[in-house]
Amino acid sequence: MTPPMVKAEAVHKSYGRLEVLKGVSLEVQPGQVMCMLGPSGSGKSTFLRCINHLEKINAGRLWVDGELVGYRQSADKLYELRDSEVCRERSEIGMVFQHFNLFGHMTALENVVEAPIHVKKVPKGEAFRQGKELLDRVGLADKEDNYPSQLSGGQQQRVAIARALAMQPKLMLFDEPTSALDPELVGEVLDVMRQLAREGMTMVVVTHEIGFAREAGDLLVFMDEGVVVESGDPNEVLASPKQERTRSFLSKVL
Amino acid sequence: MPESVTTGTKSPAMRPDEIKAVPVRHPGRWIAVAVVLFLAVALADSIATNERFEWGIVRHYFFSSRVLHGLVLTLELTVLSMAIGIALGILLAVMRLSPNPLVSGASWLYIWFFRGTPVLVQILLWYNIAALYPRFSLGLPFGGPQFAHFSAASLITPFRVGVLALGLNEGAYMAEIVRAGILSVEEGQTDAAQSLGMTRLQTMRRIVLPQAMRVILPPTGNETISMLKTTSLVAVIAASDLLYSVQLIYSVNFRPIPLLLVASAWYLIVTTVLTIGQYYLERHFGRGATRELPETPLQRLRRSIFSLRPTAKTPSEASGERR
Secondary structure (H helix, E strand, O other), X not given: OOOOOEEEEEEEEEEOOEEEEEEEEEEEOOOOEEEEEOOOOOOHHHHHHHXXXXXXXXXXXXXXXXXXOOEEEEOOEEEEOOHHXXXXXXXXXXEEOOOOOOOOOOOHHHHHHHHHHHOOOOOHHHHHHHHHHHHHHOOXXXXXXXXXXXXXXXXXXXXXXXXXHOOOOXXXXXXXXXXXXXXXXXXXHHHHXXXXXXXXXXXXXXXXXXXXXXXXXXXXXEEEOOEEEEEEOHHHHHHOOOOHHHHHHHHHHO | OOOOOOOOOXXXXXOOOOOOOOOOOOHHHHXXXXXXXXXXXXXXXXXXXXXXXXXXXXXXXXXXXXXXXXXHHHHHHHHHHHHHHHHHHHHHHHHHOOOOHHHHHHHHHHHHHHHHOOHHHHHHHHHOHHHHOOEEEEEOOOOOOEEEEEEHXXXXXXXXXXXXXXXXXXXXXXXXXXXXXXHHOOHHHHXXXXXXXXXXXXXXXXXXXXXXXXXXXXXXXXXXXXXXXXHHHHHHHOOOOHHHHHHHHHHHXXXXXXXXXXXXXXXXXXXXXXXXXXXXXXXXXXXXXXXXXXXXXXXXXXXXXXXXXXXXXXXXXXXXXXX
């Protein structure tokens, strides 16, 4: 049996005295698209950052594709992974950020080929060929020589998606990918994400786009105050939420 | 009923006339121009007619081999000590930002000492290091085996002391400049690089530092120009730099003014060259930061010559061309 792509067991995370995650448990199967909904400050983004070890968790266990994130377990002892091992784990997980975070001093194409060349050691010619293909796939073949500051928000976010895909990840994390975009530009980014979902990419998406969650999501998780309040099939949760907290949140965003 | 908002008035017939108004007069500006012009002419007249400037002597020594040798040494001192300063500065800045309190503390202590004492004192201290450590040896400390010995006196030359003292001092200043640059790069850049699996070193070298350069470069250019002139301090330990060379000459011929003018002119020339170099470096590292690269002075000159041609353009056309 293939292990779940993401498995969280009672994940806790605190910053100093502030506990942001208070025991999150969930599973995402390979090929599934999980959307995470919830008010700001509910811990969605923090949970996402824990999945690729940008944040260390304080308690609980987190696995990606059957591998413990950030640690190695032998007998009942946990060993911290070395930097290079953490980097290898991260290189297999793509991440897309709310504010794109494109490398400002590089053109669109240079952004896309940076990690394949320097992390995966793909030969340059090969990396550039794949990079151009990816930019074509997100509809930006003609923008490869543009710097991020010369692109619109939607175009920047599509480059960011291409950059993450260039590492051929087995899992993609999206941290509110459309929240910083003009309403007109949201569609082009969601289109690319829908296409990815159709191609069978496993995705965890923190979003406020209810429509996307409904049609592209296989699983919807509603979080509040560091815990999962409700989860299940998006259509069911959205149509008839069981928890009062979910209902009051949805009534405000729908 | 009149419409309050007209939509889509694109037809040229609707465009109102260009504004032609009588400009405001500025008599104050004309008075200022007259004053500045008068002072400039008076200064030029005094420089040209005051024989004590002794321009003949200036001309005579301007390319003399002793002056040129001094100039070369000054340039070498500047380049080497800035190289040490920049390398050390990057190291100290990265140390300063380390989460390890011992490492960042060491960096803090270094900066505290070297920024807190006059560089002239540091030069003299290094020059007299032999009084403190007569011998240097290479080997294991606390009485372990020694592989090589040097007497301090044989290692210490005015030039080496100059490079060392100026470089170590510069490192402290550069550390703060580099640190400011690193902090100016958004955290999101580091997040993105790490999420792609880049190591800390790769992230620093390929993502953070290149973008920090935009903030680091202007003050570094400033430091380089400042260093060019600070090197003249090594005259106190008899390193034959530009200043010391002209001092040697005028101690014999008793013509300090023209010879100091020779030195000043050379310092000015090198500073000018450095300023131009800095402009192009900043332009190079500014790529991606602005939508369009700023024009080089040559491009600007070319454009203004072309736009001066008699083919009269309306102001809107001329500005449209610039976009």
